[in-house]
Amino acid sequence: MKxxxxxxxxxxxxEEKIIEYIKExxxxxxxxxxxxxxxxxxxxxxxxxxxxxxxxxxMLGLIQSRTKRGIVVTEPPLLNGFSKxxxxxxxxxxxxxxxxxxxxxxxxxxxxxIFANITNVDLKELDEIVARQKAIGINNLSIEDELKxxxxxYEIAGNQFIMKFQExxxxxxxxxxxxxxNYFQPINRKLQEENKIITHVDILEKLKNRDAEGYRNAxxxxxxxxxxxxxxxxxx
Amino acid sequence: MKxxxxxxxxxxxxEEKIIEYIKExxxxxxxxxxxxxxxxxxxxxxxxxxxxxxxxxxMLGLIQSRTKRGIVVTEPPLLNGFSKxxxxxxxxxxxxxxxxxxxxxxxxxxxxxIFANITNVDLKELDEIVARQKAIGINNLSIEDELKxxxxxYEIAGNQFIMKFQExxxxxxxxxxxxxxNYFQPINRKLQEENKIITHVDILEKLKNRDAEGYRNAxxxxxxxxxxxxxxxxxx
DNA sequence: AATTCCTATTTGTAGGACAAATATATTTAT
DNA sequence: ATAAATATATTTGTCCTACAAATAGGAATT
Numbered sequence: 001m002k003x004x005x006x007x008x009x010x011x012x013x014x015e016e017k018i019i020e021y022i023k024e025x026x027x028x029x030x031x032x033x034x035x036x037x038x039x040x041x042x043x044x045x046x047x048x049x050x051x052x053x054x055x056x057x058x059m060l061g062l063i064q065s066r067t068k069r070g071i072v073v074t075e076p077p078l079l080n081g082f083s084k085x086x087x088x089x090x091x092x093x094x095x096x097x098x099x100x101x102x103x104x105x106x107x108x109x110x111x112x113x114i115f116a117n118i119t120n121v122d123l124k125e126l127d128e129i130v131a132r133q134k135a136i137g138i139n140n141l142s143i144e145d146e147l148k149x150x151x152x153x154y155e156i157a158g159n160q161f162i163m164k165f166q167e168x169x170x171x172x173x174x175x176x177x178x179x180x181x182n183y184f185q186p187i188n189r190k191l192q193e194e195n196k197i198i199t200h201v202d203i204l205e206k207l208k209n210r211d212a213e214g215y216r217n218a219x220x221x222x223x224x225x226x227x228x229x230x231x232x233x234x235x236x
Numbered sequence: 237m238k239x240x241x242x243x244x245x246x247x248x249x250x251e252e253k254i255i256e257y258i259k260e261x262x263x264x265x266x267x268x269x270x271x272x273x274x275x276x277x278x279x280x281x282x283x284x285x286x287x288x289x290x291x292x293x294x295m296l297g298l299i300q301s302r303t304k305r306g307i308v309v310t311e312p313p314l315l316n317g318f319s320k321x322x323x324x325x326x327x328x329x330x331x332x333x334x335x336x337x338x339x340x341x342x343x344x345x346x347x348x349x350i351f352a353n354i355t356n357v358d359l360k361e362l363d364e365i366v367a368r369q370k371a372i373g374i375n376n377l378s379i380e381d382e383l384k385x386x387x388x389x390y391e392i393a394g395n396q397f398i399m400k401f402q403e404x405x406x407x408x409x410x411x412x413x414x415x416x417x418n419y420f421q422p423i424n425r426k427l428q429e430e431n432k433i434i435t436h437v438d439i440l441e442k443l444k445n446r447d448a449e450g451y452r453n454a455x456x457x458x459x460x461x462x463x464x465x466x467x468x469x470x471x472x
Numbered sequence: 473a474a475t476t477c478c479t480a481t482t483t484g485t486a487g488g489a490c491a492a493a494t495a496t497a498t499t500t501a502t
Numbered sequence: 503a504t505a506a507a508t509a510t511a512t513t514t515g516t517c518c519t520a521c522a523a524a525t526a527g528g529a530a531t532t
Binding site: 011027028048053055056073075079082084095157231 | 248284298311345449463
């Protein structure tokens with residue numbers, strides 16, 4: 001039994017083989033795969049091992065299996081694995097920073113989509129969201145208020161994947177915000193002293209004026225504390 | 237045995253339980269997990285099923301197991317699952333569009349990072365990349381030339397996650413470009429007639445001038461065909 | 473105190489068994 | 503002849519036992 005970090009188990013090989021099989025046979029969602037025993041015999045390994053591999057692919061959403069029918073390929077949700085792995089507790093500070101960078105890039109990057117898609121109904125909804133939100137401290141809303149506004153923004157962008165992605169990353173941001181509160185507080189205080197705080201109200205104004213460039217700048221400023229964190233925070 | 241699409245198998249439950257265990261016990265990378273038999277007894281299920289669950293988590297990179305030592309939590313690479321699932325053959329047209337949107341958003345969204353990080357050495361490298369590339373048809377380079385330029389851009393942005401993400405998405409773009417060539421060609425021809433084609437040379441110019449706004453516009457225009465595809469392509 | 477050896481534990485793999493589901497074939501009823 | 507009910511065979515999901523290989527930790531030796 002090989003077991004070191006650099007050797008692959010039979011399950012790893014089986015997994016690879018099955019994926020390979022799908023690609024080589026140009027299988028598409030709906031197509032059937034050989035059943036467990038057939039793979040077991042094809043590879044000369046026990047059914048248990050094949051099942052481990054299948055179990056992985058099932059988890060990823062690449063396949064579905066049903067008694068008697070066997071195993072069929074399905075269109076996988078792209079983020080099944082990602083969603084299980086995003087525990088902030090397990091992530092290094094560098095990974096957290098990367099996640100933040102991703103969020104900043106996306107939030108600025110979807111600007112063009114937003115302005116291409118936004119309707120008056122959307123603006124009205126945003127109006128209501130902003131009207132209902134309540135301030136908690138400096139440049140800080142409740143997690144829920146913050147989420148509601150930004151989720152609506154993402155919704156307007158109209159990209160399911162980005163939407164899902166953000167949803168999954170959200171707990172990471174909540175964690176960071178709380179875990180590094182001491183770092184964010186003075187930044188926000190300074191912003192306030194310099195009168196540079198940009199709130200959802202300001203951002204919404206840019207949307208109403210259909211001012212994409214202004215929106216980007218406003219959003220950049222709104223997220224400035226994260227930018228600061230990303231570039232300047234170091235541990236201890 | 238429950239087996240319909242809406243029921244969970246024991247392996248699903250075991251997987252959930254183990255993840256739950258990690259969270260509830262606040263385990264961090266390096267910490268040990270109960271071994272297979274213990275989970276088996278804890279849950280009143282067979283070791284086989286526990287192994288299926290562990291196999292999944294091992295694939296995601298959440299855990300590592302070694303003989304005798306047992307199972308330890310590890311910091312997971314975030315995109316292990318994503319990488320196995322990104323087979324363009326399996327993705328619907330809408331998912332492909334979402335991926336393209338993601339790419340557009342990211343490529344525009346990292347602008348601020350790029351201008352915060354870029355050095356003269358980077359510019360020199362980009363110069364060389366651009367100098368070596370060769371045109372193939374209208375607004376078209378070889379896959380490799382195209383990749384080299386954009387990868388370097390991502391590298392400058394300095395975000396490992398985004399970098400990895402783009403690397404994984406690249407084959408999807410290659411696929412789309414080839415698969416929908418007929419759609420892209422007339423768009424590029426029209427752009428050429430209107431003299432609106434923006435090449436890597438133009439983009440590089442903006443970088444050299446430290447013109448972020450100009451860069452964003454240039455990149456937007458450079459990627460315009462994808463934008464077109466995203467908003468206007470329909471099947472048949 | 474350092475080294476070697478031994479032992480017990482744990483994962484990785486194999487193979488057999490059976491229940492539950494269900495596609496397909498067969499029989500029965502209308 | 504068609505529809506409904508039944509039987510059959512197949513396949514996944516689960517459980518069990520067994521053993522090899524690795525190895526952590528203790529025991530024995532130098």
